[in-house]
Amino acid sequence: MPAQDTAFSTPPPQHTAMDAHFVAPDIIRRSDVFARRAKLLRIVSADVIPRLTLHHRAEAQAATATLARDNEIQSLAHLVLGTDLQAAIDFVTGLRDRGVSMDTLFVDVLEPAARYLGHLWDEDICDFIDVTLAVGRLQHLLAVFNDTDGLPAINKKRLVLMTTMSDEQHVFGAAMVEKFLSAGGWNVQSEPAAPRETIASLVERRWFAVVGLTKSCDRGLDELAAFIATIRARSCNRAVGIMVGGPVFTADPGLAVRLGADATALNAPAAVVLAQKLFDKGAKTGWQEGA
Helix, strand or coil: CCCCCCCECCCCHHHHHHHCCCCCHHHHCECCHHHHHHHHHHHHHHHHHHHHHHHHHHHCCCCHHHHHHHHHHHHHHHHHCCCCHHHHHHHHHHHHCCCCCHHHHHHHHHHHHHHHHHHHHHCCCCCHHHHHHHHHHHHHHHHHHCCCCCCCCHHHHCEEEEEECCCCCCCHHHHHHHHHHHHCCCEEEEECCCCHHHHHHHHHHCCCCEEEEECCCCCCHHHHHHHHHHHHHHCCCCCCEEEEECHHHHHCCCHHHHCCCCEECCCHHHHHHHHHHHHHHHHHHCCCCCC
């Protein structure tokens, strides 16, 4: 990955207002944020978008609807990589005004845009900071359209508990999700491979907006379903969101809901946006606090 410098300065006021809740302070204070976005937009406009256009043009006759949706995903990703949040808001508003619900927009456009940003990172077109800033914009978009961006003490509510099943051996993916969540402004408590009773007792005592669980294989799925049910039953936040991840869910995304979770995400940037969706859902449902 490209090297990251450590220069910081006080961010411009408009940048603070747009992204303060959705990007970690040490990232948003960087002196090179706007320069990064300008440079990245030139790269994406000059190289990535033309290549994608040529690729999709070859497939257009076979899959016109898919092409249109792919263009929307890439257009939104392009916008959130830039500096103009209002342009991204206007873009999503245009899609919503066609009669598309926010739930459908999330599944078909916003979450895939986050996954696409992860692809740009994998290809070394964007680095970690670039993707973090863009994912912050996607989180902010969700909050704007779900009317949660103005919640009082919003940062105190952005709490997520991350854990893996006690027999889990593959934890790199979970660690990467935690890194992106922290960079995305979340307060992350990590309890890898903690006993189930430890996690149940923790959610009973401490309020979390979201709990994330990692499972890599298809052994012990009944135990995972029981664990999810226990978390919901004992959580002091009765509207807690539960997301799951790992290869077993990549192979079968529908398994997440069948086991009692809310959803899964296919890569780390998408997990951050999913956490924001669950945060918004909990806020609209009406959180309950036990402490």
